Amino acid sequence: MDVLINVFVGLHIIGIASLLGGFLTQMKAMGAGTARFTPPMLHGALTMLVTGIALVGLNQAQDHTLNNVKLGIKLAILVVILGLVYVKRDDEKVEKALFGAVGGLTAVNIFVAVLWT
Ligand code: HEM
Incomplete structure (x- = not known):
């Protein structure tokens, strides 16, 4: 099961790469x-x-303790x-502030994930 958890962490990181990469390249x-x-x-x-x-789900199935406040904040963001x-997926242009907010919030979630231990 731990291997499965690590596979999903890998997929989670591929998701970050796709979201943040889309922001950084623009x-x-x-x-x-x-943009x-x-x-x-x-x-x-x-x-x-x-x-x-x-x-x-996988962590709970293994009785690993998770920080629910941290996860709630990540989910809300x-x-x-x-x-x-x-x-806004079909808009040909997105205002600077809105586009920047998505990049900023993604970065906030990354730092919530790695600094809140
Ligand atoms: C943009 C949104 C998100 C980002 C950037 C992000 C980022 C990360 C990163 C960098 C890790 C690996 C480091 C760590 O273990 O803390 C991680 C793990 C994890 N994330 Fe996320 N995450 C996001 C959204 C979510 C959401 C919505 C959930 C579920 C409600 C979630 C649940 C988890 C869990 C359960 C782990 C591994 C368990 C642990 O905390 O040790 N993440 N996330």
């Missing part, structure tokens, strides 16, 4: 106000949700990210 476009939420960003955010929930990316 930082120049963001400056010009022409858009691309399919890898939406799929990355969905991957985070699915793998995160799977990780909670991800719901905001997913909502923004989903609603």
Whole structure:
């Protein structure tokens, strides 16, 4: 089961790469106000949700203790990210502030995950 948990952590990290990568590759476009939420960003955010929930289940099945407050905060932030990316997925341009907010919130979630031990 531990191998399965590690596989899902790997998939969770692939999700971060897709979401954050989609943001980072468009930082120049963001400056010009022409960035858009691309399919890898939406799929990355969905991957985070699915793998995160799977990780909670797998850890609980193994009686591993999880920090529920930390996970609740990560889930709340991800719901905001997913909502923004989903609603604006067909917009050809997204305002600078909104696009920046998705990148910023993703970075916040990464630091919540790694600094809150
Ligand atoms: C953008 C959103 C997210 C980011 C950037 C993120 C980031 C990370 C990172 C870097 C790790 C590995 C380091 C660690 O073990 O803490 C991790 C693990 C984990 N994440 Fe996420 N995560 C996100 C969303 C979620 C969501 C929504 C859930 C579930 C509600 C979740 C549940 C978990 C679990 C259960 C683990 C492994 C168990 C542990 O804390 O040791 N994550 N996440």
